[in-house]
Amino acid sequence: MSLTSSVTGFNPKELLKRFTAPLLITLILLASHLSFGILDSLGHLMTAILASFLTEAILHRFLFGSWRDLSSAYISGISAGILIRSPLYWPFALCAMLSISSKYVFRYNGRHIWNPTNFGVVMILLFASDYAAVLSIQWGSQMWAMLVIWIVGLVTVYRASRFHISAVYVLSFFFFGWIRSWITGDPYLAEISAITGPMYQLFVLFMITDPKTTVRSRNGRMWVAFMIALVEFALRLSEAVYAPFYALFLVGPVAMVLEDLWTTRNRPRSESTHSL
């Protein structure tokens, strides 16, 4: 399951599938906020969600003449609300709007190639870093809370047949952490500390598993997860605080395009959705 999946259809199974991700992310948010108060304010979260809804509704209507199911926009909005940290309101709205807009602006062969939230977050880091940061050190450090989130998240990605992506990434992260420790001389625990925190939980469980922005083959997805960890490794050696977001930003679209080129060369594509 992913932060940005949306499904069309109205049978109960489809409905359940459609709302699993919004429900899960809402539950995690509620549990975290009630336990730890992870949100600076509900106002910031609502700003992100509202901006996400409006952008999705208006852009889809403007470009395609129809209204769109907003469950995907809800997830992007709530993700921006969790991930962006700023005392100001507008960075939340801007992140949500950039996330949604990227789905319409950057498309290749009829599908968007960036995970919307990842795109929005990276744009905020690149262009508005003096106004906002990204969740990295909040959310407590209680072992039970971490285990609950990991277990619920991993069960969810397992049911969505995405467990292999998270597993490959996590194993790769631990491996590259060991190499980094060897290179930098810092303790191994320091190198892997981040993955026990909330930012990585969201990243590993929800962002890199997004069906809309991952390649189609199982092996391909595992290679992509490994490549994300590899690029992150390089970025971390360059002391990029938010290396995983940048790594996914760089690797994800390249993988999607390469897969499409490969597929196009070997057999004609049959499916297509909205295109610009």
Next chain:
Amino acid sequence: MKKTAGWKKIVLFLFFAGLIATPALLREVEERQMGERGMDRETALQRHGVWLQEVSRDVGIDFVHHRPTLDPLLEHIHEQVASVGASVSITDYNRDGFPDIYLTNSRFGASNALYRNRGDGTFEDVADSSGLARLNEEGVGVSMGAVWGDYTGNGYEDLFLYRWGRPELFRNLGNGEFERATREAGLPEWINANTAVWMDVNRDGYLDLFIGGYFHEEINFWNLESTRIMPDSYEYATNGGRNYLFLNNGDGTFEDVTESWGLLETRRWTLASTSADLNDDGYVDLMLANDYGVDELYLNDRGERFRRAGEESGLGFVPKSGMSADLGDPFNRGELSIYVTNISEPGVLMQGNNLWVPSGTRDGLFPVYRNLASSLGIERGEWGYGGAFGDLNNDGFQDLYVANGYVSAEPGTDYWYDYAKVVGGNRQIIGDARNWPAMNGRTFSGYQQNKIWINTGSGSFREVSTAIGGALSLDSRSIAYADLFGNGGLDLVVANQNGAVQVYRTTARPDHEWIRVQLEGRPPNTSAIGASVTFFWNGMAQQQVVTAGRAFSSQSERTIHFGLGTDPELDRLEIRWPDGKQTILRDLKPNRSITIEQPEN
């Protein structure tokens, strides 16, 4: 699927480009609004009503703070652990009518300083002869701060010194000398404290003492038994130092009532404290700024115990890095707001400072606060420490000075990446100093300029530090105000970590009038600590309180200073004494200092 029309694509891309450009456009607007860099004295006085001049050497103050050395096990992160200890507290210790300055040092063998104000614009360090100099020694620890208060009731301000080590109490003998009174007082043997405040919590007239613990009290930084000394969470830490509340028995001894007064319910990392009667029930309350967690507000329950009210009041829910707590009345509404500094580092951590403005009560019990720092423009600090209100330009609206900067080391280097990769992790990892990457001389939120936010009087503040001659980029910690030179301006002392103290002589616009109020309390609380003074003029009311401990590790002079602006129409002065009695004064004249004694009845 149909193709999208070309013009729609153009609109879409323009929209997207607009989104991308938004931060740059906002930045441009902000810079134009800021606009003003350095300007000359006359222009600054005309435009902002104030000019600052750094005069420390000229007036005989050459104090340099040295950070502590620590156990070799912490060598790799020494600078970030040994990052506090520069403090300033101001009082008139010898009752000659001139405010004196006490500064703490933090390295074994380095002396603290007591600068006696000669009254002619110069100072001399008399700490040695007073017995307040050589207080940083192996076996007792190093100074972190000090607060003055007449706990004996003899009319002279005594000194409580808190350390990473053994806290000390010094009785003011009234002849310029102090004698240790620690042992008979019954204070703890060892604490790692960074804040303390004198206050009369039970209204018996004797000053009681709150001490806030930062690192756990079992840690001896020069003989570590374990490296598990770091916070177990960056935002929800539960392993901070113990807080203490000591009731003054009136005979030189104190009773530890921390538990029965409800202050042992949490183990947060308290870094700052201040007190005042915030819910107008006649008893002083306690505000704590906690690093690595939520701040706490304790309401005094009729002098019998404290009750936690942070969450109910709205200010104790979102965890940040509380570094300082100060009280002010920035809107001239006759009520106290609370300013708490936190940490902001562009692109990494954006907590923002908080201005908690009262907005009513809940259940008739709890004062309710709203954070208006953003709308007033005083939210975006940096790595904040002391943040304190004071009307620098005497225009009648309290301004705000905020100290910034953590560790200024090798220029061009940065420890944030290493810090960020660790602090997001589980408690088992971050709680152990061994797991922290070595700093290797790198800068960590260093070389940050302090903020001087001038209150425009119309619901906003304007940052003017460079424009008015107050630009300072040392690792500032503690700040205190006093009219050091007797010219009706609030002068400023800034204590800097591992650096020289800075003393700013303040010149306010001459047509801005002022009045200063010195309260003489009835013994034993001759300091009148806890008294509230509200001045009414021009249809406005500004409340200030006499505190003994405010902001970060600091204490400003006890005299209350009101700027009044131009041609003020003075109405009255209302004083609420610590015992709850009230004094109202009318027919006041501006530009003078008045002394008011607490009436017998």
